[in-house]
Amino acid sequence: MNGDGRLLSGQGLLDALNQPDRIFRAGSWSSDQVLGAGYSVRLGGDLLVIPSTPGNARYTAVTDGARVSEFTLAPGDSALISTIERFTFDFDVTATIGDKFGLSARGLLILHGSTVHPGYGRQYDQDTSRWSAKSNERLYFVVANVGPTEIHLREGDQIAYLQFFAIEPAAEPKSVSNVGFDYLSKLFRADHDSEDGGLAYFRNVKDLRSETETIAGDLRAGMERLQREFEAELSGMRREVAEAQTSVDRVTNGSNTVVVFGVFLVGVTLLGFVLTSIADLVEKLPEHLSTGRYTLVVALAVAYALAAVTGVVFVAQAARATVRGAATNRKGKEPGTPPG
Numbered sequence: 001m002n003g004d005g006r007l008l009s010g011q012g013l014l015d016a017l018n019q020p021d022r023i024f025r026a027g028s029w030s031s032d033q034v035l036g037a038g039y040s041v042r043l044g045g046d047l048l049v050i051p052s053t054p055g056n057a058r059y060t061a062v063t064d065g066a067r068v069s070e071f072t073l074a075p076g077d078s079a080l081i082s083t084i085e086r087f088t089f090d091f092d093v094t095a096t097i098g099d100k101f102g103l104s105a106r107g108l109l110i111l112h113g114s115t116v117h118p119g120y121g122r123q124y125d126q127d128t129s130r131w132s133a134k135s136n137e138r139l140y141f142v143v144a145n146v147g148p149t150e151i152h153l154r155e156g157d158q159i160a161y162l163q164f165f166a167i168e169p170a171a172e173p174k175s176v177s178n179v180g181f182d183y184l185s186k187l188f189r190a191d192h193d194s195e196d197g198g199l200a201y202f203r204n205v206k207d208l209r210s211e212t213e214t215i216a217g218d219l220r221a222g223m224e225r226l227q228r229e230f231e232a233e234l235s236g237m238r239r240e241v242a243e244a245q246t247s248v249d250r251v252t253n254g255s256n257t258v259v260v261f262g263v264f265l266v267g268v269t270l271l272g273f274v275l276t277s278i279a280d281l282v283e284k285l286p287e288h289l290s291t292g293r294y295t296l297v298v299a300l301a302v303a304y305a306l307a308a309v310t311g312v313v314f315v316a317q318a319a320r321a322t323v324r325g326a327a328t329n330r331k332g333k334e335p336g337t338p339p340g
């Protein structure tokens with residue numbers, strides 16, 4: 001292979017993959033994962049840090065040798081994942097790392113670096129002064145469910161796409177470190193039994209959302225309670241106003257009746273007094289009073305009596321109308337009675 005920066009593809013890629021410890025440790029890769037000019041690395045069942053239960057911010061580390069064949073990420077959950085493939089890159093090969101859109105389309109955000117460096121998965125032996133393959137060097141990714149629904153991930157799922165390039169090796173090979181599973185386990189706080197693991201931003205957004213929903217629910221319940229109390233208060237006030245109005249009407253009617261009765265009494269008394277006076281006057285009239293004058297006096301008395309009786313009748317009718325009007329008003333003001 002000449003190191004001209006050529007993208008490995010087709011038979012050249014298969015040949016490179018098939019060379020023992022040139023790219024992957026033997027037995028850790030599958031030719032089924034070769035697609036176009038690249039290779040899809042798969043989700044491993046160990047070296048993971050995943051939520052203890054979906055939606056929970058407690059994280060569990062699945063160490064080398066343990067195995068989890070599938071797990072679920074609730075919206076807002078994150079995880080550290082590793083590949084099934086074990087890496088041991090020769091110094092004349094490198095690879096670029098790309099996302100799998102199928103995962104992105106499910107709402108899975110993959111945080112990854114850009115490159116697998118030449119010599120990744122190789123170690124220098126001081127005693128023999130030779131480079132040898134590490135037994136279990138994986139690629140690690142940080143993933144977060146930023147979608148609206150749960151995402152189920154299974155061992156063997158394709159998680160990233162690598163494209164390999166044949167390159168000129170560096171004059172002096174260097175060992176390539178990885179931040180490592182232990183460091184990332186600490187980052188995810190899998191070593192703490194506390195509910196503050198995972199990627200803080202997504203956890204905070206998730207917590208914020210659930211807090212906001214709780215507060216919004218409390219506010220809604222509070223508003224509904226206030227509205228109910230306000231309506232109860234309002235109808236109580238309406239009832240009290242109606243009762244007060246009824247009392248006022250009753251007092252007004254009572255006083256009206258008393259006034260009308262008083263006027264009636266005064267009228268009747270006056271009428272009696274005037275009639276008695278007229279009768280006395282008639283008795284005292286001289287006998288020789290002319291028939292014409294006598295008739296005039298009687299006519300005046302009769303006219304006065306008629307006018308007085310008519311007045312009393314008018315007053316009585318006015319009193320009746322007042323009492324009826326008050327009763328109608330009272331009915332109209334009772335709560336629940338439609339206006340007009």
Ligand SMILES: O=c1ccn([C@H]2C[C@H](O)[C@@H](COP(=O)(O)OP(=O)(O)OP(=O)(O)O)O2)c(=O)[nH]1
Nearest residue numbers: 112113114115116117120138139140176177178
């Ligand atoms: O998403 C990635 C990207 C890279 N690697 C591996 C392969 C790579 O060769 C090595 C170092 O990658 P990178 O140089 O991107 O990481 P770094 O933390 O910047 O390394 P350093 O600080 O040693 O330069 O880690 C991963 O495991 N995951």
